[in-house]
Amino acid sequence: MQFLNVQSPWYQAAIYQDLRQLLPISAWQTWPDTEQMTALLPKLTCNSHGKSIQFVCQSTLDACPDGIYYEQRILESGAVPTRPAHWHDLFNALIWCLFPKAKSLINQQHCDDIAKYGQKKRTPRRNAxxxxxxxxxxxxxxxxxxxxxxxxxxxxxxxxxxxxxxxxxxxxxxxxxxxxxxxxxxxxxxxxxxxxxxxxxxxxxxxxxxxxxxxxxxxxxxxxxxxxxxxxxxxxxxxxxxxxxxxxxxxxxxxxxxxxxxxxxxxx
Structure with missing residues (x-):
């Protein structure tokens, strides 16, 4: 099945108009891989530690489990775990492309609270x-x-x-x-x-x-x-x-x- 379908909400709905206008998604006939997603990021997109943001296939990370929490991995390496052919993770990548500074800061604030209160404690800030x-x-x-x-x-x-x-x-x-x-x-x-x-x-x-x-x-x-x-x-x-x-x-x-x-x- 093709990634794009002109009859689908993804293609037609007005809520997605900005994505269609600002990102070359119409050129994708099949699901984009993580390299294609990474290529859409603005140049020099980094996290708050200066690490270049890159989308990394979740299955690659699962092959060598290291126990690093999702947000901590992004902060430490710039790698954003991304599941293949997965709408949730694709949209997450597209938001990184449009709001790289805010996404990076959200990641930093999650990690700040984890460092202070531990991974299991959900602070009011992390919930928000x-x-x-x-x-x-x-x-x-x-x-x-x-x-x-x-x-x-x-x-x-x-x-x-x-x-x-x-x-x-x-x-x-x-x-x-x-x-x-x-x-x-x-x-x-x-x-x-x-x-x-x-x-x-x-x-x-x-x-x-x-x-x-x-x-x-x-x-x-x-x-x-x-x-x-x-x-x-x-x-x-x-x-x-x-x-x-x-x-x-x-x-x-x-x-x-x-x-x-x-x-x-x-x-x-």
């Missing part, structure tokens, strides 16, 4: 980093009213009343590779974890690659300031509600499903 790494969606937003609407679960205002703002003063950028994987088989209930990053209005006039580079830098600075010390900055984001990402959301009635578009929890 993992949640964002798997399910995160950066919301670049130039209007704080839209940020507040998202955080307050004002879904009709955010997704319908301000529909024209999407792409002009607010835009989603998927960071979580598990969110990309889950969208291959979309379902009502599919949610990401939104992290709002304020930007200027000029941001939306930048070429798409420049937008990603700017967000990578901004996110890295925010993480350095321990933005994700816990998961408080993260907000639920019903992915099928994002304008343009799901055909049914062209109707306002779609947003009336409160089992999916849930009101904000009442404060006690």
């Amino acid at each position: 980093l993992t949640l964002f790494d798997e399910c995160g969606v950066i919301i670049a937003v130039a209007d704080d009213h839209l940020s507040q609407a998202l955080k307050q679960h004002e879904w009709d205002a955010l997704f319908w009343q301000q529909r024209d703002a999407w792409g002009n003063t607010i835009r989603p950028f998927v960071f979580g590779h598990a969110s990309y994987e889950s969208y291959l088989q979309p379902f009502i209930g599919l949610c990401g974890k939104a992290l709002c990053l304020p930007v200027s209005a000029d941001f939306f006039t930048l070429p798409l690659l420049k937008q990603y580079q700017a967000l990578d830098q901004q996110l890295s600075l925010a993480l350095s300031a321990d933005l994700l010390a816990d998961n408080q900055p993260l907000s639920p984001l019903p992915l099928l509600g994002v304008p343009g990402w799901w055909p049914a959301n062209e109707s306002r009635e779609f947003y009336l499903n409160q089992d999916y578009f849930r009101p904000a929890p009442k404060r006690s």
Whole structure:
């Protein structure tokens, strides 16, 4: 079976448009190997210890087990374990290509906590980093009213009343590779974890690659300031509600499903 299928969500869905535009995935007729994935990384992509990032086949590592934990391996050698023909790991590699600075810093912060508290203790920061790494969606937003609407679960205002703002003063950028994987088989209930990053209005006039580079830098600075010390900055984001990402959301009635578009929890 060919890797690309023009009828598949992977090829058609709008959520993957940035990947198709910025990375030469349309040239892949079969599953890419780790060398092909590594070749997509920006030049001189390194971890926080200056080791060049490279994707390494998991089966190669399994042949010579050394007991090194996933995050520690990336920090010590730059090698990112990658399973062959595996969507989850492919999307992880593609996110490394688009957000290399932030991915490197997340790796460093995981290892910092492991060194301090041990591998088995899951700190609030590691939980937040993992949640964002798997399910995160950066919301670049130039209007704080839209940020507040998202955080307050004002879904009709955010997704319908301000529909024209999407792409002009607010835009989603998927960071979580598990969110990309889950969208291959979309379902009502599919949610990401939104992290709002304020930007200027000029941001939306930048070429798409420049937008990603700017967000990578901004996110890295925010993480350095321990933005994700816990998961408080993260907000639920019903992915099928994002304008343009799901055909049914062209109707306002779609947003009336409160089992999916849930009101904000009442404060006690």
